[in-house]
Amino acid sequence: MSTEIKAPVFPESVAEGTVATWHKQPGEACSRDELIVDIETDKVVLEVVAPADGVIEEILKGEGDTVESGEVVGTFKEGAAGESKPAAKDDGGKEEGKKEEATEQPSEETARSSGEAILSPAARKLAEENNVNPDAVKGTGKDGRVTKEDVQNHIDTAKSSGTTSAAEAKPAGDMPQVDLGSGERPEKRVPMTRLRASIAKRLVNAQQTAAMLTTFNEVNMGPVMELRKQYKESFEKRHGVKLGFMSFFTKAATEALKRFPAVNASIDGNDMVYHGYQDIGIAVSSDRGLVVPVVRDADALGLAGIEKKIVEYGTKAKEGKLGIDEMTGGTFTITNGGIFGSLISTPILNPPQTAILGMHKIQERPMAVNGKVEIQPMMYLALSYDHRMIDGKEAVQFLVAIKEMLEDPARILLDV
Template sequence: MATEIKAPTFPESVAEGTVAAWHKKPGDSVERDELIVEIETDKVVLEVVAPEAGTLTDVMAEEGDTVESEQILGKIGEGSASSSDKKEASSDSDEKAAKEDKGEAKEEKGDAKASASASGKRHEVKAPTFPESIQEGTVATWHKKVGEAVKRDEVLADIETDKVVLEVVAPADGALAEIKAEEGSQVESEAVLAVFTEGGGSEASTAADKEPASSADDGASDEKIGDKIVAPAARKLIAEHDLDVAKIEGTGKGGRVLKEDVQRAVKEGSAKKGAAKAAAPSKAAAAPAAEGERAEKRVPMSRLRQTIAKRLVQAQQTAAMLTTYNEVDMGAVMSLRAQYKDTFQKAHDTKLGFMGFFVKAASEALKRFPDVNASIDGTEIVYHGYQDIGVAVSTPRGLVVPVLRDTDSMKIADVEKTIVDFGKRARDGKLGIDEMQGGTFTITNGGIFGSLMSTPIINPPQTAILGMHKIQERPMAVNGKVEIRPMMYLALSYDHRMIDGKDAVQFLVTIKELLEDPARLLLDV
């Protein structure tokens, strides 16, 4: 009985997708959970795996076809090989029997044994299919070295784009035979990153070592300059700095010049064209660093950092940005948190923080002031009938803003759990593109780093952003008496093209009132 291959269930915001690539052809045998086809949407690329083992019998949606959620893409029949494969196997067995009659079976067994001990089937490890909004990516990290044994679906490398980090996994059990795109290399969608060999790691490593470095398969992306083999990333740096390849010592396999070798030569200044031979003694003489020398280090700006910089400058150039300030007495929220934090953690298995209160207060204020929840699209104003609040998360790679959806219907426990999950996955580079798109309002908390007051920058196309800051005890006049109260400055940056000053101030005052009397959140007053 045939098994249907269906498209994944698309998120509500995705209406349809396009069949990007079939990895199997009709007649090919497939294993359960093996990647068969990729569906590209306007946000992410979704992988469709085989629901059962068998043979791909029908392809009902060709590459380039538009498909809807859960549409049938093809069918898998019973059996593990096509009829042509069976015929070949049959003919092979007949031929083998004939050889045995002639006394050649022993020699063939020896050849088979040698073949089994070799590296096995070779695969090209390719970069993922990037969404339309992403042109290229950077090879951020290789988690495996050439010859190191890996398991199927184990992460080989990370590709950093200007939005997310994409993982490249092993197609089977085996080892890397060669890395063709070094760390720091720019790669396009589906570019070949490495050559992968099925089989044990030690065997694959031995086979790779025995192969000549100049073989047509392995050196396709390299180039021989003079008597040196140069990697693509290294070749680019050599051209940029106008270096003499002969003066660069290659540390790769077979003396291959790697990107790191070129960077070392640039730093030392030992490979410049036209440099005199007398440079060697002067280099030796200059080896001891001068007293008080001030070192500098240049590193390329990451794609995420470049995108952040571009968007921040764009926000300041295109929006009529203005900031209004207020302060909130956090005493009531802190008392409530201290009273129920243990009970809250036992009931919901997460800590009770301050962000849950701020998200709920902002959701209520956004309902009362729809202009603050709107966005500008050209000459049109888009009013959103929902509250999707982005929460700025700091990571080693830069600032990212994952979005909490429909915060008005979320409980404080749901908000806290989701923010903790966002923070962990953001630091690991595991957030998806769809989780950082959209959003009608943003909250950023500089207080966790000790900021007392700041002016946050709007996240386009949104029209406002709320800045939280450090809670600091200050003397305040309360009912005619001076009391020490835990105070926090609040900042609301807004686009004056869309939001009037009166609405911005009242919006911030509403958040202040809701936080100073949290019962208002329950009573909706």
């Protein structure tokens, strides 16, 4: 029985997508719910899985082809799992198909007899990407087969227990290496992904349409660092997540946004839209480009709730599993270039938002404190804002409010 393989139904904001990767080729066996093709849109990568056990019968849309919502990209033939690739029409092809079946089956039996783990293709790919030893993963699939979910659960467990390998601990923003080949002056032309092209278009549009200015200030991170040092162990023990700096900045931003509603607003044509809630976008760098998942109603969350959301979004961004609904509707954005070593920068607006806060590297510098020179951990803060909506006075006062709350964290609790 043949069934159609269709692209997922895209949200209204997404017009079309591109076939990114076929994980299975015609004739290859698939297990039910196994990943067979990735469809990349300008926001996220959507996964299409096998509807049942069987084989890919035909691919109608190759990698790089443009597809619309719900469009047929291939056909699938239901059958027994483990079915070999179909043989060619001539006799030689039939013999070749039989040989291939004969060589594939003993390898799995050999793996079972030797105690080696048997992985699905998707699980093997995920294990290789995260430097996971397959033999250390407990399989829950048929006949002890290790599934993609088993590998992911192993990675999550390793992270929570602090045994994450060096490869897994690699920052999500590390760009993949490009093989330029050999030669004296090698070059390689690679087409932009839809996500990176969309990012480029939005950033250029922001610079061309907004009256963008940036104001700077500096904050003494000593009080926050001392508070974090004092409570980080008990915080992690109680909440199961580490206490980072981003939650302090998010809480300070939400309180400042309440005092300066224009900074939390957006521009829609000739209208100014004020928001009575604080949905904070957290810029996250991934292999596919910059994405901005949104922490909804950040003012209603405590530090632990914010940290959990940030960890969740960071993991999803690394795996390319952020949903479109998780990246839309923010009212204000925070970006942290300091994790890569940036000392000062001018962040670009995330339309239709009217402001974005840039964090940077904490650098020890000599500062005048009560008439004496002391070494303090200082950070430059940058607020880029749309002058059409926000006056310079409001922007400066907003940034000063954040500075004061971070230098005296009790202000966040007391709302002063």
